[in-house]
Amino acid sequence: xxxxxxxxxxxxxxDFHRRRLQVLAEARPDLIAFETIPxxxxxxxxxxxxxxxxxxxxSWFSFNSKDGVHVVSGDSLIECAKVANSCAKVGAIGIxxxxxxxxHSLILTIRKVTDKPILIYPNSGERYDAExxxxxxxxGVSDGDFVSYVSEWCKDGAALIGGCCRTTxxxxxxxxxxxxxxxxxxxxxxx
Numbered sequence: 001x002x003x004x005x006x007x008x009x010x011x012x013x014x015d016f017h018r019r020r021l022q023v024l025a026e027a028r029p030d031l032i033a034f035e036t037i038p039x040x041x042x043x044x045x046x047x048x049x050x051x052x053x054x055x056x057x058x059s060w061f062s063f064n065s066k067d068g069v070h071v072v073s074g075d076s077l078i079e080c081a082k083v084a085n086s087c088a089k090v091g092a093i094g095i096x097x098x099x100x101x102x103x104h105s106l107i108l109t110i111r112k113v114t115d116k117p118i119l120i121y122p123n124s125g126e127r128y129d130a131e132x133x134x135x136x137x138x139x140g141v142s143d144g145d146f147v148s149y150v151s152e153w154c155k156d157g158a159a160l161i162g163g164c165c166r167t168t169x170x171x172x173x174x175x176x177x178x179x180x181x182x183x184x185x186x187x188x189x190x191x
Contacts, residue, residue: 013045021046022154025055036097039073042078047087058121060092060160068102069109077109085114094119097164100141100149101125107156117159122146124166135166147174154179184190 004012024032032055034046039108043061050059061084063071071080078093084093093114095106110118125141136175146167153161161179164169 001075004162006089008041010041010045010048011044014049014052016128017045018049020082021049021053021055025053025057029057032057034059034061037061037063037080040071040075040083040096043080043083047090057091058091059089060094061090061096062094062096062119062121064097065095065102065106068105072089077106080112080123081110083111085116092114092119092160094121094158096121097123098100099123100146103149103153103158107153107158111157118157119162120153120158121160121162121164122167123164126166126172128165144174146171147178150175151181 006150021032026047035045037043037046043063046061049055063077065077066072066074069077071077084090093116095110096104096119098106103120107118107120119184124146124153129136145181148161150161161175163175
């Protein structure tokens, strides 16, 4: 939910993530993906850590949305995307683990504040029941319906497209076929 209570300050989040980021950077990955970012404060913590720790590995930030306008905490996606865009070390900005039906408007929102590549990897659209700690079957879209969105997302400006929770290998194969037809290969660069 992105609600960390009174303890959830910028310094608390930086302290929580600092060592994790350092361990990742020491492993020399090709990319560091900051995923499912639930609020603006956490995005700010990551931006500050990238600078303070002098991380030179390309990274991307992806947020998740609860309604096609806000991230799960209720913060405005456009404000979160502005934070990500402010960091030269962030090479792409996008959305993950969000139902496909929201992606079109989210791409357009992100495009308002950045020229960086936009990445999206939605979930299947199924609903997660947090009390039961399980996915509610038959609340999502079929692989075919999911993939029918892909060419629209390309036209909207998405450069990197994949799938998150509850998508299948068949979904990813179908996305790949569609991308090969409609979208050029993206370039990810970090200053």
